[in-house]
Amino acid sequence: MKYRFYYILLAGLGFVLTIGFATTGFAEIELIDASKEGSNETVKALLVAGADVNAKSKKGRLALIFAAANGHTDAVQALLAADADVKAKANNGATALMIAKKKGTCRNHSNA
Secondary structure (H helix, E strand, O other): OOEEEEEEEEOOOOEEEEEEEEOOOHHHHHHHHHHHHOOHHHHHHHHHOOOOOOOEOOOOOEHHHHHHHOOOHHHHHHHHHOOOOOOOOOOOOOOHHHHHHHHOOOOOOOOO
């Protein structure tokens, strides 16, 4: 099993705590939750920290699917910039675009 290590500086205590998480662990769950809530700054921070942009939740949903379904455009753009797989499917076979279109959060940004 691969592990990702996160270094947390405990303010005022003067030492660094090293914590290892499985690659489908804490950071990815936080990324999915932040995408669902539209917490764009948290999404960006987790991506910079190395969270897997294409990790799935236990129910097979991805951060991109949650962000798109809830109309969180900034989070969608951050996820796409981090190479989120636009063709990735949830366990039910739906992609982020399919879900956004069904929920009415999909907008056409044509140059016309």
